[in-house]
Amino acid sequence: xxxxxxxxxxVGLGYIGLPTASLLGTKGYKxxxxxxxxxxxxxxxxxxxxxxxxxxxxxxxSAVQSGKLTAGLExxxxxxxxxxxxxxxxxxxxxxxSYVEAATRMIAPYIETGxxxxxxxxxxVGTTDDxxxxxxxxxxxxxxxDIFVAHCPERVLPGRxxxxxxxxDRIVGGINKVSTKKAVEFYNTFVSGEVLSTDSRxxxxxxxxxxxxxxxxxxxxxxxxxxCDQENINVWQLIALANRHPRVNILQPGPGVGGHCIAVxxxxxxxxxxxxxxxISTAREVNDYKPEWVIEKVRRSADKFKRPxxxxxxxxxxxxxxxxRESPSVGIVRQLLKExxxxxIIAEPNLSTxxxxxxxxxxxxxxRSDIVLLLVDHKExxxxxxxxxxxxxxxxxxGAIV
Ligand code: SAJ
Numbered sequence: 001x002x003x004x005x006x007x008x009x010x011v012g013l014g015y016i017g018l019p020t021a022s023l024l025g026t027k028g029y030k031x032x033x034x035x036x037x038x039x040x041x042x043x044x045x046x047x048x049x050x051x052x053x054x055x056x057x058x059x060x061x062s063a064v065q066s067g068k069l070t071a072g073l074e075x076x077x078x079x080x081x082x083x084x085x086x087x088x089x090x091x092x093x094x095x096x097x098s099y100v101e102a103a104t105r106m107i108a109p110y111i112e113t114g115x116x117x118x119x120x121x122x123x124x125v126g127t128t129d130d131x132x133x134x135x136x137x138x139x140x141x142x143x144x145x146d147i148f149v150a151h152c153p154e155r156v157l158p159g160r161x162x163x164x165x166x167x168x169d170r171i172v173g174g175i176n177k178v179s180t181k182k183a184v185e186f187y188n189t190f191v192s193g194e195v196l197s198t199d200s201r202x203x204x205x206x207x208x209x210x211x212x213x214x215x216x217x218x219x220x221x222x223x224x225x226x227x228c229d230q231e232n233i234n235v236w237q238l239i240a241l242a243n244r245h246p247r248v249n250i251l252q253p254g255p256g257v258g259g260h261c262i263a264v265x266x267x268x269x270x271x272x273x274x275x276x277x278x279x280i281s282t283a284r285e286v287n288d289y290k291p292e293w294v295i296e297k298v299r300r301s302a303d304k305f306k307r308p309x310x311x312x313x314x315x316x317x318x319x320x321x322x323x324x325r326e327s328p329s330v331g332i333v334r335q336l337l338k339e340x341x342x343x344x345i346i347a348e349p350n351l352s353t354x355x356x357x358x359x360x361x362x363x364x365x366x367x368r369s370d371i372v373l374l375l376v377d378h379k380e381x382x383x384x385x386x387x388x389x390x391x392x393x394x395x396x397x398x399g400a401i402v
Contacts, residue, residue, distance in 0.1 A: 001079075003028040003189060009078035009110070011103040013040055013071060015260075015323070016120060016154045017084035018049065019056055019161045025063030027190045032078065033071040034106070044071040052322035052350055055162045075110045080186055081117045083107075083132070084154065086260065087124075093267040095124045097131055104132050108139035113146040116182050120154045122207050122261060124268040127151075128200035133175050143175065150174040150183035151200045153207030158259070158321050169193040173203025211265040212280050217251045218262070219283035222290050225253035236399035255375050255397040256290040256328025258317030263287070263326045291328040294373075294397055295335050301371050301393045308342040311369030313362060314376025315348040322350035329375035333357065345369065349380045374400055 006029055010021040013035040021033040035041050043050050047064040049057050063069035075081070085099035100121055111117065119132050128151040137143045152172045156164040170187050172195055174180030180197050187195045198206070221239065228235035239250045257263045266284050270277045302308050317327035324330055334356075336344045347362035348354065362380055366372060371393045374381055377400035384401045386394060394401060 004030075006030070006080065007032070007076070007078040008080045008082065009034065009075050009107065010082045010084060011075065011107060012083065012085035012099070012121075013044060014084065014086065015051060015053070015158060015161070016156065017082070018044065018051065018060065019053065019156070019165055020082060020084060020120070020154075022056070022059040022063040022069055023162065023165055024190065025066070025068035026059060029068065031063070031069045032076045033069065034073065034075050035071065036073065038073060041071040041073055044069070053161050054159065059162060075107050077110050077112065079115060081107050081111065081115060082120055083118065084120045087121045087127075087264075087268075088260070089264055089267050089271075094271055095268050097123070097127060100127060100131055101135065104135040105139070108136055108141070111136065111139075111141055111147060116148045116150070116179075116186060118183055118186070119149075119151045122153055122211070122265050122268070123151065123204050125201050125204045125208070125272060127204060128173070129175050148174065148179040148182040149200075150179045151203045152183060152187060153203060155207065155210065158318070158323060166190065166192050170195045171198060171203045171206050172196065173198045173200040175200050205269075208265050208269050211262045212269055212283075214251070215257060215262045215266050215287060216279060216283040218254070218257055219286040221251045221253045222256075223286050224250070225290075226293060252399065253397075254290070254328070255294045255332060257287040258325070258327040258329070259323065260325040291332050291335075294328075294332055294375075294395070295339075297395055298332075298336060298371065298373060299339070299341060301395065302341040304393070305342065305370055308370035309368050310336060310342045310344045310371045310373060311365040312336070312344060312346045313365065313372065313374045313381050314378050315346065315354070315357070316350055316376050316378070319377045320350070320379055322348075332373075332375060342371070348376075349378055371395065374398060 008024055008029050008031045010017050011034045013033045021031045025031045040050050047061040049060050083103045085103045088096050090096040119128050133143045133149045141147050155168050170191055172183045184195050184197055225235045242248050266280045270281045312333050315324055315329045345360055345365050346357050347365040348359050372389055374396045377398040382400050386401050
């Protein structure tokens, strides 16, 4: 069967599902995207997007206009089903698999013999077998013979999603060998990177490992930043120097780790192996402590004024995105507003409005501030010079201002 004759149903039209659905649409597949939000469905059907990601607008417009991408609130029959729904945590950092469960239940009535079902959501070890395959089995599907179930974790970096969707190597792990093979064949139709085969549990663990690796390494940088602050050493200069060693590659300190991935996924390992995952859980604690440390720095600076204007630059979880999920900046700004140690004013150039915070143009925030708190190294802030801010107290959590 040629690609043009194959249909795909993508459940979840967020940061992963929408780029994937539109990319597959432009590759010739007939794609139907499903989301629980009528507003998102409506936006996409008009050829528009609801998230900021380079080139996504062009991709969605082209897929929708060519009739290859439709969106709806209900799934449709398809050859391939892709689940790209959130997997947050709940309570004491326990994985919340309710979206995966709901999405699987939702597609179950539409699945037919020969279909491939792929879980792309980052998931704790065992989810593909014990949740997805089990729900489909309980719904009457013969998971040994009739359908193919696999995990292929998404690995794309927000800000580079469209490029990385195609270029990154992918890890595919089926619930059995034939499922792996079928899913690998599918990814090979649109991925230029290598598509690597394994079993579903290893694929799940691989994704968690990648993000935990990064979290642990950022924690090292953040710990260094606390030590260097005490020692009065410029941590960014220190790291640049240490990184000139051929086998040293330290990441960058920041105000904490945000996003829906790195601040979340390590907990999925800890939840299953709490006694063994010591380094991984300590790294989470180190990174989660960093916002409190930043707030304390602002408090100490604010003590020097009667009622300072504290200008917060950036709310997003990292540079040049509009994504606020798990963003340490949001927590810092919220706490500063609550403590009322000064007038807190905020700029986030990637958003025009925010439900909770009033946003001002960054030039205005900088001009009015006594204390400039740089939280995100957005391109709008990277050309700021310390010399231009010399009248103000600068707290640069990203080492962006020279
Ligand atoms: N950060 C630092 N210092 C650094 C690097 C990052 O403080 O040196 C912070 C960022 O500011 C941000 C957080 O870490 O708050 C995470 O940012 P990121 O750019 O490292 O990663 P994400 O969350 O945008 O995307 C990650 C990627 N994983 C890895 O690089 C191993 C991406 O490939 C995954 O697909 C994505 O998680 C995901 O969806 O899981």
